[in-house]
Amino acid sequence: MVTKILVGLFIALILYLLFRPKKIKSGYDAPEVFPENWRLYLLQEVNFYASLDEEDKVTFEADILRFLKRVRITGIKTAVDDEDRLLVASSAVIPVFAFPDWEYSSLHEVLLYPDLFTEKYDFSEQSRNISGMVGSGGVMHHVVIFSKPALHLGFDNASDKMNVGIHEFVHLFDKQDGEIDGIPHVIMKNQAVLPWLHLISESTKEMLSGRSDINIYGATNKQEFLAVASEYFFERPKLFKEKHPELYDVLSAVFQTDLASSQVGDNTLKRTIGRNDPCPCGSGKKFKDCCMSHD
Template sequence: MIPFILFAFIVLASIYFFVRRKKIKANVFTIDKSFLNREVLFYKNLNEKQKAQFIRDITDFLNGIKITGINTTLSNQDLLLVASGAVIPVFNFPAWKYRNLKEVLLYADTFNRDFESEGNTDRNILGMVGTGYLEGKMLLSQRALHDSFLNQTDKHNTVIHEFVHLIDKADGDTDGVPAVLLQQQYIIPWLEMIHTEMEKIKAGQSDIDPYAYTNKTEFFAVVAEYFFERPDLLKVQHPQLFNMLQQMFGTIPKKTGN
């Protein structure tokens, strides 16, 4: 009887230790609605019911994905901005989970391919989705994080860009063809649209960031930034592209009187 009691005690102690470790590792954050309303235009444009959903979504994200500062101290605002960038592209999919992400590593500044964020070492990376031994991790520059939400009319948002890569990767391939968002009958039209728009970029006849010309993967992420940052302008400048992205991501909510 005594060995059994001892065994049970060890098991319970192990469970307690495991749960406590998990709690220690969790993000400690506070939902600051005034900050979100001031700094996140997407949130500001939501009605009260939609704002409540947004709060639930970022809370769920922060409770499930660890955010770690690399040579920098994280603020509550950092956590809220990372979570906002994650939620915005999947706002119309409330059940969405980033199952291919476990942790976000936030560097103080831009970094290089060796993940160095200090010194003159060709540091020009704002963010990236990890592969290999970094599988399941996203790397972001803290400065790029804040810049992404500082100017919300410039068609650029590094955080959204990287989370769109994760959405693209959800089907197993990061190829610019997000099977989780794109029904089969739209794949060929989407590929044709990518080719057409990339040729316009190459010829200097497009307002889409030239980085989109890199490949199909980057094209998708870049135009998604444009879609969420300046939807009205995208609709005017590239109506077919706008319609296709709206088909994928759904309608961007807008406040109509609340």
Template sequence: MEIYIISAIFIALALYIYSKTRRRKQEPFPKKWHKLLLDNVHFYSSLSKEKQLVFQNRMMQFLSEVYIESVGFTLTDLDKVFVACSAVIPVFGFDEWHYNNLSGVLLYPDHFNNDMEFDSKAESRSIGGIVGNGRLENQMIFSRKALYSGFLNKTDKNNTGIHEFVHLIDKMDGIVDGIPEALIPHQYAMPWLKLIHKEIEAINDDKSDIRQYGGTNQAEFFAVASEYFFERPDLLRVKHPELYKMMKECFNQKPQSAT
């Protein structure tokens, strides 16, 4: 497994250096991706034809600014589509958005552990995605299996791709703390904090249908609640109307449920 760890670090460093020295020209949207999106990404299929064109352009803009590489398998079109969608969906309510704190995305074939091991013999392989720090700063790593599950299971409230990109948005002000200054105006910070703590308390008292992991801390609550908002917005509106209203204002959009 050491060779995969070294390979991942090498790829991450290479992507970072290359992204700092050269920006690629934005490529045209591949026509065959339209069907991939319609078949696999409800957020996209629920958009009007005009908004779908905007979404396509935003995907290609993201892919011109961020490199995607695979470790241990050959990258496919659907891999690229799911990564790009994970990036675009949370910020689709804003006309202009660039992930200035991201240069590359690495895809592992399966869940991995803290040592970046994903082999079936490795212990504690429970990580589906991380926003890199230290030697992996400006990088993001996904389990391909977890990434796919987030889009192909349309009845749950989970989406690993969206979860990690929400963390990245949160990190844009320098700290991942559940209070993304890029999305939440200063005057709403205190009401948002009060709501977070009320919801976290409910989770930890087993009085909420929000995923247990959201009760870990403010940052994880924000990411988990965002998954819920984009995966099952109608259910969130019924179960947690105050949270739904705040998330709608935060992301400046009103997504449609698949169910």
């Protein structure tokens, strides 16, 4: 009985992806002006955003809105709220923040699952262990899937050097040249490829011998190495530069940002704002008299 239900869910997902409108619109009425309570949520939950100066915060917010207008976010057996949308969009914006007007050309839709899932997109099997996946082939070519709890956990813990949202969008960044292979040809010049591959090889040896603090999953292959190292780069840039200076220099060039000189990774930025504190929106009012009332 359970098997029949799972097969039915899988068939329904495939039919949905096959027969939905070909021109994807997000299906979400994104606001024209960035809401103050969204700004507060990002300040409290997204360390990268909290580290930006006011001008760059405005740019980040514009990038969020553009993403939400273009990419559909759909819950599969789970509801999708604005906090989910903001974390998906933040995951998309962070790796490409240095590239104005960047669009993930192969992405039409993000699916949110209620739990971890398997390679067959099943989230009820006991063997489920996947928290994020870039779809490939056929109807899944334009889709990314996240476990919703795992997506939130990536931002809740900003010091563990792991963020599944950033991980999967780095795969999409890598895919911009047509292939997920750990070599972002759109950005990386040909003469830099061989040194990069050598650096991956040497770093992987260190990981497999237990001499590295990079997540061992990055030793799976080149594409996973890029995604895993990028999680570390964006979450703990100062530590990454200290422990892996060569890798830091390469990723800094790839993503065109020197995060180690910023406040990214300073977890005091993500903070609980008291009722009587100045409102972070800059209105000059106390938080309780301003954005707190919008929560």
